[in-house]
Amino acid sequence: MQITLSPMTLRLFVKPPLIPLLLLATFVDGFWSLGNLRTLAESISTDGLIVAGMTIVMIAGGFDLSVGAVMAMGGVAAVVLLPYGIVPAALGALVAGGISGFLSGTLVTRLRINPFIATLAMMVMVRGATLAYTDTRPVVGLDDTFLALGGGDPLPYAFLIMIVVMLAAHVLLYHRPWGRHAYAVGADERAAQMTGLKVNRLKIECYMLSGALAAFAGMLLAARLGTGSPIVGEMTPLTAAAAALIGGASLRGGEGSIMGALCGLLFVGCLINVMNLLGVPSYYQRMTIGGLLFALVVVEGLLQRARPR
């Protein structure tokens, strides 16, 4: 299958390129310092889980705006369940994320609601529930194993987990029938249905995967911060979408790859990291990410129009 390489390599050059950014970053003091690289690895690892889920949802022709809220919920759920042990905490987060993904997927498939609206509603509901449960205050989790999960030397554990998850997602997409079906559903849902694929079921599974990964990312974030905060992840859906789009995913579905998403993630991660190093205020950082997303969508529109057929 050709999708593995061509759109990704193409987009790496057509769209904001990673290599020039890295070269540029060389001139920023401290970018290549070990401390900063570690910070970078930490910051992209939680987002990376979410980008993997987002990419899979987008390949199947959907979108998931709820990932940030689900991440916050996952972190809180994990910390709350921590007294029962780290495994129940992780399972609790995964199940909570999976359920919210199941609800999003059901709204999108059975009720035929536009994915942006469905997951926007889910985002607000999940965020509201998390804020209500915590009374808007962070919950503190001081379990040694849990806090250790937030560390890792020389590479953060979260980073290693992200690499494993990305590899698994890649195998799922390219070497399992399920992934091939996701591409087919994203390209032409009706054709996929006529071919006998279980379209609704597959789409619901995509949203469940995205939800579970977002919640798990929330748990890793809580482990790093030592608290489960109900307010984290406000910008996450946008940065994740930007990374996925740079990586070759399309709002129209049927395109994208995990390797591409990893490149997109590195690009967005480096961009934010460099802005932090340069002391760019967070409001301007938001404007930059928003502008980037806007530019990506415009470029995507142009690419679609330029494409034959």
Add this chain to the structure above:
Amino acid sequence: MTDGALVDLVGITKQFGGVRALKGVDLSVRSGEVVALVGHNGAGKSVLVQILSGVFPPSSGEIRVGGKPVAFTSPSDARLYAIETIYQTLALADNLDAPANFFLGRELRTRFGFLDKKKMAEEAKKALADLNPNFTDIERPVRQMSGGQRQAIAIARAIHFQVQLLIMDEPTAALGPHETAQVAELIKRLRAQGIGILLISHDVRDVLRLADRIVVLKNGEVVGALTARDTNEDEVVDMIIRGRKLDADGAVK
């Protein structure tokens, strides 16, 4: 219904909201028989095709395979009964290559459940070369392929897996004369192998040449059934338009 029929449709109706697309259609196809379904746009041909191929269920009526009533909840159910469909739209995933489309929904797997891409590419290549010896460059997204090549993929995958009833919805609509002749050859070959074929076509001349029986659909009802060798183009066209037969002297009954 008919003895020895491969598939019977009995009293099939379909409503979409207030619209009655099919009003009690009976139809049967035997092994080694080519039945043509003709009629205007909106006569209900496509709806009937989609019911028989499992895309949606009928509002009422029965589908029988080998005399036994069956219910299809999805096209994969119809496939279990060896009913394959070549849709007018071809139902291909444009972003996938030919082998991926060929095996879509019934991929060959290795022992551990992974895609056996090599074997699928080999088998698809062989099957496609059977239809069109020049069609060798198969591992690229099908959106880059010609109409004839895309058609070949849709046809090849429909006949590759133990088909007993093949539904062909406008199989030649997008093809040139040479490719149309190839499809006609293929229909004859499959018929000789004992496969039942339900052929949906606009081209009355094609239908007369290829079909054993012709069933005319109008406004969701069967208005006539003709034996291909006892009829002619005028009679079929007239039946499509008026919904009834001409008298021997050419006057409308």
